[in-house]
Amino acid sequence: MRVSPRRGRRSVLAAVVPVGLVLSVALTWSSTYAAFSATTQNPGNSWQTGSVRLTDNDSGTALFESATETGLTPGAARSRCIRLDYAGDVAADIRMYVGTPAGGATTLDRFLVMSVERGQNVSATTSVLPDCSTGFTPTASPTFLFNTRQANDGLADQAATLTALRSRADYATGLSLGPSVAPGTSLTLRISYLVKDDNDAQRTRSDATITWEARNT
Template sequence: MRASLRRGRRSVLAGAVPVGLVLSVALTWSSTHAAFSASTANPGNSWQTGSVALADNDSNTALFQSAVETGLVPGATKSRCIRLDYTGDVPADIRMYVGTPAGGGATLDSYLVMSVERGQNVTGTTMVAPDCTAGFTQNATRTFLFNTRQANDPLADQAATLTALRTRADYTTGLSLGTPVAPGTSLTLRISYLVKDDNNAQRSRSDATITWEARNT
């Protein structure tokens, strides 16, 4: 009986070894060849922001200066021209707004009829004379951004005064120069004033900061 049991155990053990080897090989094969694979990649990703850049051809000096615009009398009028160069690399909306410098006056505001006119675009090297004698060419259909005519025109809107223009006090309320401009655009503007024939305008003075601001669209 005992000999028979010993022979049975040897048979079981002998049979278990090959089975164990088969399972071991199967597990090894399964672990090393468990899945198919494939991959793809998108190398070289990068990001670059655009820029907004605006300059003018008068080196940030005043268009109208009290040393010149002094002793004004009813009917006094003048126009000043400027070139704005947009050199950013994304389209931008440009607006004009008017502020009051610290300690500045505003008592002449309601007696100054104002107009802002956009002329034809030019190149960035075009000389636009501050006194408008060169470089500014009005459009075939004149483009007034403020007022309906030039300030010294008898038919100009007399309500379009510096008081009204000064309500354009920041970019949000600013005077739009038109549709957004493309990079490399140089615009020309003509700003004019006329002193009203009103006796109350005596001994009055106004000061203003004119700002041109571009923001990408």
């Protein structure tokens, strides 16, 4: 039986088309995966802020109480000690500044010679009594943060009065307690005063709020 030439060509064409489709698909698949790649990772990333925490051993009570610091006369002097515990988890700069409570007086300021001294660091369990009889030990070379000597020392700077100390009114102008402290540091401070021998000091009074503030460095 003879096959028509035209019918034969149709058969050939029909066979060619599927083959072309197969080749097209094969070429497309091959080009999709033609690029090389490699990856690397740094897993476990995490961020957390630190904290600052400052407490003292006097439970927020006054260092100098009006019931005791009353009827003062020229030459009257007294020292009070305190322990500051820094329990943050980042290094911090601690400063002291003095404010005036609402309705507070400042007329005695210029007649009160003041000194602030930093002692040796202690443990957080060390008993530092307010009267300085226990717990406060001066550094090998006394560290005065305000004044050059203790207030009742005859060679103390008489210009270092409460007026001057009160000018340290906020953290920016505050009295630095020294280099930044590490977490877990307990500092000791001794604050002293002396009433000047000046007749104008009669019937004067001063009130103050002492603030200790820590900020991370």
